[in-house]
Every structure is written in C-alpha cells, then in structure tokens.
Amino acid sequence: xxxxxxxxxxxxxxxxxxxxxxxxxxxxxxxxxxxxxxxxxxxxxxxxxxxxxxxxxxxxxxxxxxxxxxxxxxxxxxxxxxxxxxxxxxxxxxxxxxxxxxxxxxxxxxxxxxxxxxxxxxxxxxxxxxxxxxxxxxxxxxxxxxxxxxxxxxxxxxxxxxxxxxxxxxxxxxxxxxxxxxxxxxxxxxxxxxxxxxxxxxxxxxxxxxxxxxxxxxxxxxxxxxxxxxxxxxxxxxxxxxxxxxxxxxxxxxxxxxxxxxxxxxxxxxxxxxxxxxxxxxxxxxxx
Numbered sequence: 411x412x413x414x415x416x417x418x419x420x421x422x423x424x425x426x427x428x429x430x431x432x433x434x435x436x437x438x439x440x441x442x443x444x445x446x447x448x449x450x451x452x453x454x455x456x457x458x459x460x461x462x463x464x465x466x467x468x469x470x471x472x473x474x475x476x477x478x479x480x481x482x483x484x485x486x487x488x489x490x491x492x493x494x495x496x497x498x499x500x501x502x503x504x505x506x507x508x509x510x511x512x513x514x515x516x517x518x519x520x521x522x523x524x525x526x527x528x529x530x531x532x533x534x535x536x537x538x539x540x541x542x543x544x545x546x547x548x549x550x551x552x553x554x555x556x557x558x559x560x561x562x563x564x565x566x567x568x569x570x571x572x573x574x575x576x577x578x579x580x581x582x583x584x585x586x587x588x589x590x591x592x593x594x595x596x597x598x599x600x601x602x603x604x605x606x607x608x609x610x611x612x613x614x615x616x617x618x619x620x621x622x623x624x625x626x627x628x629x630x631x632x633x634x635x636x637x638x639x640x641x642x643x644x645x646x647x648x649x650x651x652x653x654x655x656x657x658x659x660x661x662x663x664x665x666x667x668x669x670x671x672x673x674x675x676x677x678x679x680x681x682x683x684x685x686x687x688x689x690x691x692x693x694x695x696x697x698x
Contacts, residue, residue, distance in 0.1 A: 420443075420502055421505070421547065423561045426447040433486060442486060442497050442501075443498040445495065445496050445498065446494065447464055447493070447495070468488055473537070473567070481530040481558055481559060482559055483500055485497070503550050505549060505550055520610065521687075523609060525680045525681060527549070527559075528677045530559060531676075532673035535595050538567065539565060540566040540593070542597070543601055574593075576592060577591050586664045595672075596668060599673060600662060600664075600667070610638055610643075639654060650683060657679050
C-alpha cells in the first residue's frame, strides 16, 4: 500500500522523522509523506506519554469535525505494530523555516501564511482541540504560499478555553505559562505569537533559542517606541507596523496569559489589516 525507505528521510520532527513515500493503489501511484515516531515496541514505561501523543494526533486527523481544514495535512493510513507511523496523502513541498529569511518571501505572502495559520488554530479551538506546539519546521508551504501543518506537540481533545491541561512531557516550543505544569488554549496563542513574530521580524528578535525573545525589544514595542516589523518591508506603513506589532505582543503576553486574545480575534484582526493594506495599494495605484 505504502512504500518508504530510510534513505528518503526528509527531516526530523518533534518526536521522530519524516520520509518521502509512495502510495500504491493498483496501477496508480502518488507521492506521500511518512512520519515515524522514534520509539519501538515493546515501549518502555517512561515513553508511554509519547504513545498518548500518537493516539491523540490520530484522533485529531480522523475526527470529521476537525480534519477537513485545508491547512491541515490529510491522513491516509497509520500503523502501530513494531513502530508508530502515519502516512499523509500529500507531496512534500518544503517547510516554512526554510523560507523565513528569504528576500523573495514578501510581506503579502507572510500575511497570507499568518492568516492561514490563525484560521487553522481558531478552527481547532472551535472544535475543542488544543495542540500544544507547532513549529515553523512542521509547516509545509507550496509555491502558491499555501500551508499544511503536519506535526503538533501534544494534541488535547474535548477541551474548552477554561480547561487546564496537565503537562506530562515537554515537546518542542512551549509558552512560559507551562512552568506551573499546566497549559491552556491561550498557550497555543503564545505559540502563534512566536510564529507571527518570526514572519514579521525575520527572526531578528529571537535570540539563542527559539523561545528566548529579546525582551528589551518587546518592552519597547509595548511602549510604542519600537516596531517589530523588519526594515526590509518598506510597503508596511506606520499604522500597519504598529498594529501588527501590538497583535504579536498581545499573543506573546508572558505575564498574563488570560489576557492574550482568542485565535478567533486574531483571525479577525489579520483579515482587517490585510483588507486595509490592499485598499491602500489600490488607492495609490489609482492616484498615479
């Protein structure tokens, strides 16, 4: 049904590896992505939470309430005989982390990605699903700047905005509020804030580690003295630079997680910003 070989390895994921694969259905073949977890059966007791991660992710990708979003990768098959693995019905096109610093990855494209991400996260939250973590290396992006998320931290199903989710194992990027051993949907909002910051600042304010932010820059931004938009984006005017910087900071609020916006609010804000920028460009073109 599905073929893959170790030499087809693409990259590492949060808890395993990604491979090129092929789906074979009779005489028809098409490319696929195989994701494995680096744990073999019988599994050691201390690795049990990793099995829960696998099960929760399968539940998400087979849940008809949530798996129809265009920016979520589609599950084809999964197995758990000697190794945990899933097969995605998709062709690997590259990941967001590889284009973040590219000069030809312009502002409009970055806002398109940010809006798609926010819409997916909002969709999951509306379906009662928290995801724990999504990194820029786990987001596929194609030539038309459409994205698909293929890896999460720890998916939690049947939760609400008020649900406190115990943190049993730390995987990948996480918000500072997990220091108390719990996370919520607002922790997901922090994750989005990191991704938004990477998009608008081209990593400039992210220091030694993925979550070591330049707090001085963040503090200056909250006082209106500094904008986090990279200087190469000349088309971003004062008001838009201020607005997107404020949105990023609100999502990243480290001290008061409850004051972070909902993902639904983030989607609304991004769509308004994109609409205003398009109108301004249209007005400038007509005035020439």
